[in-house]
Each structure stands twice: as C-alpha cells, then as structure tokens.
Amino acid sequence: MDPDRVLEGLDPEQLEAARAVRGPVCILAGAGTGKTRAITHRIAYAVASGVVAEQQVLAVTFTTRAAGEMRGRLRALGAPRVQARTFHAAALRQLSYFWPEAVGGPAPTLVDRKIQLVAHAAHGCALQLDRTGLRDVASEIEWAKVTQVRPADYETAVAKAGRTAPMAARDVARVYDAYEELRRERNLLDFESMLELTAAILTDSPKIAERVRDQYRYFVVDEFQDVNPLQKLLLDAWLGGRDDVCVVGDPNQTIYSFAGATPGYLTGFSAAYPDATVVRLVRDYRSTPQVVRVANASLSHARGPAAQHRLELVAQRPDGPDPTYTEYDDEPAEATSVARKIAALIESGTAAREIAVLFRTNSQSATYEQALSDAGVPFTVRGATRFFDRPEIRQAVHTLRGARNGADGDPLVATVRHILVPLGLTETPPEGRQARERWESLAALAQLAEDVAAARPGATMADFATELDARVATEHAPELEGVTLASLHSAKGLEWDAVFLVGLTEGMLPIVYAESDEQIEEERRLFYVGVTRAREHLAMSWALARAPGGRRGRKPSRFLDGLRPASPSLAGQRAERRRQARTVQCRICSATLTDAAERKIGRCADCPADYDEELLERLKAWRRETASEQQVPAYVVFTDATLQAVAEHVPTSAAQLSRISGVGAVKLERYGDAVLALCAGQEPASEGGAADGPGEEAR
Structure with a gap:
C-alpha cells in the first residue's frame, strides 16, 4: 500500500502521531479524539514505509473487544498480520509455546x-x-x-x-x-501468575528472551494509564532495554487504581524517556460542544498528578441539545421518568441500542430494569457473560457452522431463522428475564444475518459462517437491540447517542467508602468517563430519598457543583413532580407502595387479588395475537402488570382506561377500543395499525 494513502483523512495531531514511526512515543489522547485511528494508522504507515515488518509488531490492549477492533482496522489498512492482543492473551501464547523448553513437565x-x-x-x-x-x-x-x-x-x-x-x-x-x-x-495458574511467570522466563532464559525480542521489535500499548506494576514488568521484559515503544492513554480516565492500575507510568513517560515524542490529541469527534463543555468543566477542580496532564477537549461536532439536570423526590420516580424519556427518544427516532443508562454500582440496575419493562422498552444489561461465551450462542454458532454447506440455494435470512427456531427463537420473546435474555441473544444472530444479506446480496450460509468465525475470533459481538444498562466502570471505551447518568448523589458518586483525596479524585474521573460516553444527549439526575415518602435527606453529587443550574431554579420542577408522583397506597391494606409493579396495579403483591382471571387470560391472548401481527415483543403492546391492572379495574370508558398506569395517549388510541371491548365481554375489532416500536405506554 502507498504509505501516503495510509495518512489520508488524519487531522494534524493524528498525522503527527502517525508519522512518529520510531519510539519512544507518548500519545496523550482525550476521550473521543480518535486514538485508535491514530495508532492503527501509525502502525500501518510504519509497515507500508518499510520501517518494520508487520509480523514484528505487537500491539497490546486491555480487552478482547479493543484488540479485535484494532485487528479489524489494521486488516482494512493492509496490515493483517500485526499481532493485536491483550496482555494476558500475549503472555499465554508465549508461555504455552516455551513451557516445554523453559519449565518442562505437564503444563499448568x-x-x-x-x-x-x-x-x-x-x-x-x-x-x-x-x-x-x-x-x-x-x-x-x-x-x-x-x-x-x-x-x-x-x-x-x-x-x-x-x-x-x-x-x-x-x-x-x-x-x-x-x-x-x-x-x-x-499445578494451577491464575492470570497474575501467568504474567509473572512469562516475565520470569524472559528474564532468566537469555535464549528464549532473544527469540521473543527478535520476533517482536515494535510495541504499541493502548490504555497505558491502566497499566499495573505486573503488566509493566512484563512489558519491560518484552522490550529488553529497547525503546521502540509507543504508549497511548489519558491520565484523566484512570478508574482502576483500586485494582492496582497507576497513571504514573503514563505521566512519567517523558521522564523515563527524555527523548520521547509527545503528541496530544484534543479534537473531540464524539460529542457535541454542549457535552464537551460539561466534560471539561467536570475536571476543572481536579487535583493530583492526573490533573496536571489534563487535556482540554475541543469539540468538532455541530451544536446539540443542552445537557439536563433533574432532581427527583425518590428513586422510583427517577427511574420511571428516565424510562419515559427514553421511550420518547425511541419514538422520535433514536435507536434503543444507541441509548444507555449508567450508574455507579450494579445494585442500581434492578430499579431501571423494572422501569424500562413497565414502559415497554427493551434493554440489555452489560457486564454479564460475554456474548460468544453464552451457552445458547455457543450452541447456535456450532449449529450454524455445521450448516455452512447445506443450504446454498436458500435465502440466507430465512435459513438462519429456520436453524435458530428449534434453539428458542420464537416470534415474540418469552416472559421472564433469563428467558428473554436468551431470546435476545438468538435474535441478535438473526439480525446479523439480515445485516450480512443487506451488505452482500446473494450471501450464502458459507459466507455467514465465515463472518461468524471472524467475529468469534475477535470477540466482535453483534449489537443487541435494546437500551444498555451498565455500571460506569463497564461503560469505559463505549459510546452512545444518548446517556442517562443516574443516582448522582453524595455517597453514591463519590461512593461512600471513597475517603482519601486520591479516592475522591478517582471518583471524579469516573464521572468524567460517564459524561464523555454521550455523543449528543446527556441527562443527569439524582433522587433525594430511596423510597416514596422517605426522608429526603440526600444531597446532589459534589461533581455537579458549577455544572448544574442554581438549585432555586429547580424548585418549580420539584413541586410539579411531587404533584405528578403522589404517594400510592395499596387499595387493600393502605400500605405505601414503592415497587414500580405494585404501584401500577395499585396493591401489594401479596395482598389478595380481586381481578377477573378469565378477562386477564383473554387480554393476554389478544396481546399475543396483536404482537405476532405487528412483529413486536408482547411487552411492547402491554406489560403483564398493565394487563393485570386492567383486569382488576375493568374500565368501561376511555377516560377510566387512561388512568391506568402504562396506558398513555398513544396506547389508548392504538389499543383502547380493543381493550374496552374485551372488558365488556365482546370480541375486539381487528387492529387498524401496526406498532411503530417500543416505548409508547409511558406516554
């Protein structure tokens, strides 16, 4: 490939980084500034210019996803033989190869x-x-x-x-x-011992070290702010005193100090290598100017070594909506409102997979799972088993591979769906979270088949199996269609069109056990990571109490100081929300209801139900038929809780039906006549329109 063509499309700072083909090089790259683009073009340019053979390059990063993305980009740039691996994958490969020679005996x-x-x-x-x-x-x-x-x-x-x-x-x-x-x-080996033993072999065996260093002469380390002392020990063993190394990172995204990571290797790189080339990437291509201003301001009060290397981001995108700051009386009210806003975003055209709800701890997830379910919004929870490690996906991939040569004359999408049906891909998702997650995984494979067919008309099962093999090898999972629920730590390295940062109170962010100045600063950087995940829409919120009617003693996070409007301007909003979110009491025992599903049906879950069971079964049968006709999940029509509330109240008019939680104006217009007919003991007329997508019932 022509070396100059590799450099096309890079901005001045990225170009400077790509042309610095000899180490040591330090690239300080702010969030959204195109660091992966810069380092992959640098590697490809060095290969195309003859500076290094591609098989002599080792690019190291921290996740299989990032390594897979890097390999994909390098293939597109004409350098497919560059090794891009995680620290652990690279170490395991070398340790397995040299074990008989260096140690001998059965491998651990x-x-x-x-x-x-x-x-x-x-x-x-x-x-x-x-x-x-x-x-x-x-x-x-x-x-x-x-x-x-x-x-x-x-x-x-x-x-x-x-x-x-x-x-x-x-x-x-x-x-x-x-x-x-x-x-x-x-004779067991954990991940830490694996790195340590690999470094020890390179240190103690000059012959093996010479072979490894002859193989790898050109190093790139991504996310260098997250390197810990053990990984640095292994990197030094690989280098063997050489300095052809390029490190990339952002000290202000150091969020793993609790696990041993330190930004000191990145911030001290110039001291360790006085002749190092240092390039700063500050042009933010991810976020709107409004989001970038919040990101920059969030670090304006930062202290410590990382703050001394703060990068002031410069937005490159057009203007977008202003970020919002919202205070709620309690957590259920916050979750319900967030779900409604998400439903409105989806209705206005934002894909569900381009929306995320981010929180400090995984324990906060359940409230939002319930609220999104009640609103008919599909979601996925990040941080569970990796996609290709899920049992149903392993089984599906094995079956699809086996069919690579058996159906070349049939349409790809139909063939894939036919294969997945016996594995659990039904027309509508089943009830229950685990069953639904399994269904969504299989649906993602079906969607991948549609994407492949759209990109390559006439694609065969063999083509699809090849695509699957490549994705399994690079851990490049297909995107699941649903709002992402994730902790701030697991959101690192990802981005969405719309981000909701929730639960922003003292004691949660910063977390209650962050006591030292260093720990508080890490929590501030975690907030910064959350803000910079948003491309366009950024919503920040907090609740004053845990449950409705509880003591409203929580304070907004200190990280919002100087960002949000003065609190008096929120007083009117709070009063309005209090009027809209009145305390709900059980109609049977008068207890205050805090659970979203209980608030919807108007009684405690263990209080005796007084609904018409026959009516509920007719409503569910109608919902299944309607969802099948409209090719949407059943809960998009109405959730179980909403149907149960209808069966308990048995409304006789549109006005009565509209007062049931989960029946908004659009749902009332679309399904109201059918529901009222069923409540009256009549057969509903056929539906006149198709559902446009999830998210309406919160309206």
Whole structure:
C-alpha cells in the first residue's frame, strides 16, 4: 500500500502521531479524539514505509473487544498480520509455546476465577466466608499480586497504601499464603501468575528472551494509564532495554487504581524517556460542544498528578441539545421518568441500542430494569457473560457452522431463522428475564444475518459462517437491540447517542467508602468517563430519598457543583413532580407502595387479588395475537402488570382506561377500543395499525 494513502483523512495531531514511526512515543489522547485511528494508522504507515515488518509488531490492549477492533482496522489498512492482543492473551501464547523448553513437565491448568480456590484456602485457615466475602478476598489477592506484594508483606503494604482490607489484614495474608500454596500444589495458574511467570522466563532464559525480542521489535500499548506494576514488568521484559515503544492513554480516565492500575507510568513517560515524542490529541469527534463543555468543566477542580496532564477537549461536532439536570423526590420516580424519556427518544427516532443508562454500582440496575419493562422498552444489561461465551450462542454458532454447506440455494435470512427456531427463537420473546435474555441473544444472530444479506446480496450460509468465525475470533459481538444498562466502570471505551447518568448523589458518586483525596479524585474521573460516553444527549439526575415518602435527606453529587443550574431554579420542577408522583397506597391494606409493579396495579403483591382471571387470560391472548401481527415483543403492546391492572379495574370508558398506569395517549388510541371491548365481554375489532416500536405506554 502507498504509505501516503495510509495518512489520508488524519487531522494534524493524528498525522503527527502517525508519522512518529520510531519510539519512544507518548500519545496523550482525550476521550473521543480518535486514538485508535491514530495508532492503527501509525502502525500501518510504519509497515507500508518499510520501517518494520508487520509480523514484528505487537500491539497490546486491555480487552478482547479493543484488540479485535484494532485487528479489524489494521486488516482494512493492509496490515493483517500485526499481532493485536491483550496482555494476558500475549503472555499465554508465549508461555504455552516455551513451557516445554523453559519449565518442562505437564503444563499448568489456567483458572479464570479464583473464588473456589480462595474458599478452600479460607477453610484451611479455619475462616468461614460467605460468597461476597470470598469475592472481596479474591479481589484483594489480585491487587496484591499485580502490585507485586507477597503474602508476608501484605499487612505492611495495605497499611502503606491506605487500603481498607475486607477483613483483618493478617487473615487476608493467611488466606493469600494458603491460596498460593494450593495453587502450586495443584499445578494451577491464575492470570497474575501467568504474567509473572512469562516475565520470569524472559528474564532468566537469555535464549528464549532473544527469540521473543527478535520476533517482536515494535510495541504499541493502548490504555497505558491502566497499566499495573505486573503488566509493566512484563512489558519491560518484552522490550529488553529497547525503546521502540509507543504508549497511548489519558491520565484523566484512570478508574482502576483500586485494582492496582497507576497513571504514573503514563505521566512519567517523558521522564523515563527524555527523548520521547509527545503528541496530544484534543479534537473531540464524539460529542457535541454542549457535552464537551460539561466534560471539561467536570475536571476543572481536579487535583493530583492526573490533573496536571489534563487535556482540554475541543469539540468538532455541530451544536446539540443542552445537557439536563433533574432532581427527583425518590428513586422510583427517577427511574420511571428516565424510562419515559427514553421511550420518547425511541419514538422520535433514536435507536434503543444507541441509548444507555449508567450508574455507579450494579445494585442500581434492578430499579431501571423494572422501569424500562413497565414502559415497554427493551434493554440489555452489560457486564454479564460475554456474548460468544453464552451457552445458547455457543450452541447456535456450532449449529450454524455445521450448516455452512447445506443450504446454498436458500435465502440466507430465512435459513438462519429456520436453524435458530428449534434453539428458542420464537416470534415474540418469552416472559421472564433469563428467558428473554436468551431470546435476545438468538435474535441478535438473526439480525446479523439480515445485516450480512443487506451488505452482500446473494450471501450464502458459507459466507455467514465465515463472518461468524471472524467475529468469534475477535470477540466482535453483534449489537443487541435494546437500551444498555451498565455500571460506569463497564461503560469505559463505549459510546452512545444518548446517556442517562443516574443516582448522582453524595455517597453514591463519590461512593461512600471513597475517603482519601486520591479516592475522591478517582471518583471524579469516573464521572468524567460517564459524561464523555454521550455523543449528543446527556441527562443527569439524582433522587433525594430511596423510597416514596422517605426522608429526603440526600444531597446532589459534589461533581455537579458549577455544572448544574442554581438549585432555586429547580424548585418549580420539584413541586410539579411531587404533584405528578403522589404517594400510592395499596387499595387493600393502605400500605405505601414503592415497587414500580405494585404501584401500577395499585396493591401489594401479596395482598389478595380481586381481578377477573378469565378477562386477564383473554387480554393476554389478544396481546399475543396483536404482537405476532405487528412483529413486536408482547411487552411492547402491554406489560403483564398493565394487563393485570386492567383486569382488576375493568374500565368501561376511555377516560377510566387512561388512568391506568402504562396506558398513555398513544396506547389508548392504538389499543383502547380493543381493550374496552374485551372488558365488556365482546370480541375486539381487528387492529387498524401496526406498532411503530417500543416505548409508547409511558406516554
């Protein structure tokens, strides 16, 4: 490939980075500034210019998703043989290859989860820990290992770091020591030991080190602000004193210090390599000027080493809507309102998969899952099992591969759907969260077949199987059609058209156990990461109480200071929301209802129901038929809770029906006559229109 063509389309700073083909190079890249574009073009330019052979390049990143994206871009740029891997994948590849020569004997078994071994170690120490305690101790052992702290030094190290151990530090050290002993006895290798052992082999075996360093002469490390001491040890072993290394990162996106990561290697790169080329990428191509202003302002009060390297982003996109700041009386009111706003966005044309609700802890997810379900909005929860590791997907991929040569004359989409039906792909999603998640996974494969057929008319099953193989290899999962629910940590590296940052209160962000200045600053950076995930719409909200009627004593997050309008301007909004979100009491026992589903049906879940069971069955049968005709999930028509409320109230007029939660103006217009007919014991007329999509019943 012509080297100059590789450089086409780069901005001046990206061009400077791409042309700096000899290390050491440090690229400080702000959020949304095109860092992956810059480093992949730099690698491709170096290969096209003859500076390095592509098979001698090792590009290292932190997630299989990022590595897969990098490989895809490099293939498109004419450098398909460049190795782009995670630290762990690269280390495992080398360790497996050199094990017979360097160590000998049976190769150890890799364990990807420590909890069972930690449980055995704790039992041997006469300590009884529940599952949460085991997870906490496992995380503490990981921190100790990546920071190169041995069991004997743990107590001193944890005190020096100002770290709060999950139990007595002496007991953690005992379990850690027992864990390591069991691991060695059973010939097991965890991820940290794998990195450490690979580095040790390179250090202790000059012949092996020479072969590895002859193979890899050109290094690129992405997300360098997240490197921990153990990964840095391995990188130094790979380099062997050479300086042909390019590091890329943003100190203000360091959010994994609790796990041992440190931005010090990035911020101190120029001191370690005085002749380093330093390039700053600040042109933000992701977000509107309105979002960028919030991002920049959110770091204006930051302190510490990372703040000294703060990058002032410069927006490149046209203007968009102003970010919103909303205060609610309680968490259910916040979740319900967010769900309604999301439904309105979807109705106005924003794809559900381009919307995210981000929160500080995973425990906040359930409230939003319920609110979105009540609003008829499809969603997915990020952070669960990786797509291609899900049992139903492994089975589906195996079956689809087996059919690669059996149906070349049939339409691709029809063939894929026919294969997936026996595996659980029904016309409408089943009830229940786990069943629905399985259905959505299979539906994503069916959608992928449609995408392949649209991009390549005449594509065959063999073509589709090849596409699947490539995606499995690169962990390039198809996008699931639904709003993303994710913690701020798991949202790192992703972006959406619309982002809702929720639960922004003191004690949640910053989290209650963030006490030191360093911990508070990491929480501030976490907020910054959340803000910079938004391309166009950014909504921030918080609730003053946990439940309706509770004490409204919470305070908005300090990170909103200087960003949101003065609180008096919100007084009118709060009063209006209080009028709209009145306390709901159970009509049977008069208890205050806090659960969204209970508020919808107007009674406690365990209070005796007084609905017409026959009517409810007729309503569900009508819903199934309507959803099938309109080719939408059943809950998009009405949720179970809404149908149950209809069966309990048995409305006789449109006015009465409209007062039932979940029946908005559009739903009333579309389905009102049919529902009222069923309530009157009559057969409904056939539907005159098709559903336009999810999200209406919140209106």
